Amino acid sequence: MSSLIKPGELFPFCCKRPSLLFTKLHKRMGYFFDDGFACPESFAVYHKSWGIRMKVSEIGEFGLIERLRQHLQEPDPRVVVGMGDDVAVLEGPGEMLLLATCDIQVEGVHFLPRLITPYQLGRKALAINLSDIAAMGGIPDFALISLAFPSDTEVKFMDELYRGLKDEADEAGAKIVGGNMARLPERLAIDVFLLGRVERGKALLRSGARPGDLIVVTGHLGDSAAGLSLLLKEVREDRFAPLYKAHLTPKARLREGRILALKGLATAAIDVSDGLAQDLGHICDESKVGVRIWAERIPLSPQAREAAALLGENPLKWALAGGEDYQLLFTTPPKRADDISEALSPTKVSIIGEVVGQSQGRVIIFPDGTERELKPEGWDHFG
Numbered sequence: 001m002s003s004l005i006k007p008g009e010l011f012p013f014c015c016k017r018p019s020l021l022f023t024k025l026h027k028r029m030g031y032f033f034d035d036g037f038a039c040p041e042s043f044a045v046y047h048k049s050w051g052i053r054m055k056v057s058e059i060g061e062f063g064l065i066e067r068l069r070q071h072l073q074e075p076d077p078r079v080v081v082g083m084g085d086d087v088a089v090l091e092g093p094g095e096m097l098l099l100a101t102c103d104i105q106v107e108g109v110h111f112l113p114r115l116i117t118p119y120q121l122g123r124k125a126l127a128i129n130l131s132d133i134a135a136m137g138g139i140p141d142f143a144l145i146s147l148a149f150p151s152d153t154e155v156k157f158m159d160e161l162y163r164g165l166k167d168e169a170d171e172a173g174a175k176i177v178g179g180n181m182a183r184l185p186e187r188l189a190i191d192v193f194l195l196g197r198v199e200r201g202k203a204l205l206r207s208g209a210r211p212g213d214l215i216v217v218t219g220h221l222g223d224s225a226a227g228l229s230l231l232l233k234e235v236r237e238d239r240f241a242p243l244y245k246a247h248l249t250p251k252a253r254l255r256e257g258r259i260l261a262l263k264g265l266a267t268a269a270i271d272v273s274d275g276l277a278q279d280l281g282h283i284c285d286e287s288k289v290g291v292r293i294w295a296e297r298i299p300l301s302p303q304a305r306e307a308a309a310l311l312g313e314n315p316l317k318w319a320l321a322g323g324e325d326y327q328l329l330f331t332t333p334p335k336r337a338d339d340i341s342e343a344l345s346p347t348k349v350s351i352i353g354e355v356v357g358q359s360q361g362r363v364i365i366f367p368d369g370t371e372r373e374l375k376p377e378g379w380d381h382f383g
């Protein structure tokens, strides 16, 4: 008797002409569903939302997340922030709130073994999870590692992977406390589950940006995508070392996240994992605001510009849609903006735009005055 069961899920064969079969069956099958299944209006609703034989690629990663979110909407007093932020924020046993996150890396999708060593992969798998804790202003504590891999994987590979995981955890003050493993033919998948904590009332959420706030980002954007582009084209030159490093062993901005949280300097925050356009879009969605960003203020490193010139690419595109930069992107009231570079020093910070009302949309302004819609063209895992 659950409304989660849709007619098409029970009758996949009827998807081509659902209405015909529906008219015959709806009265008999109505008892499977919650109220109103038998009336024409609700049929239209169910018809549209069946999703039967719809491929995940048709709705994309974020369409799928939104769909799954509908299954998990019941409020629970133990859940402070559920789906929709960098991590789940949960009531803890003491004064602190618990932070929980997980992120998977799949061979051939997120990494290519010919481009990354197992040691680097271990570091990166943990770092991308640490980055989500950083985006909340939290402290990482404990990690569990789930691994799936072919049975002919070399033991040495696993040793190196774990050496990388441990070094990254040690640097962040976190501890790996267990996990599990399974056999998977042909490829490796590594999923890290990470627990952390943050003081009550201090978590940096995506939902706090207000019109008038300034938009700030740490470090450079686009370096990781530049590094990947070079590696894919087998360009390995010393001058591009920071770009390879940004892609292969990114660093979570844990220190910066803690400072922002404890000093109350940010109204909203996220880590840039899917590209500036996509991740700023998440702040807009959750805060119900619009944004105006200035293209020439987006921090591109000299190395990324050089790499773009060499490869005939546009470095701005790497910044907007490349992803995997793991910088912190946050909003701050203008009166706090001066405090930020001092508070986060020596980390570079750049003010790249301002928050506006939701009705003003999401806009990027180019130096010649042209304005374009800031489209979320970052990394969609299924699109």
Ligand SMILES: [Mg+2]
Binding pocket: 086, 131, 132, 135, 270, 271, 273
């Ligand atoms: Mg994130």
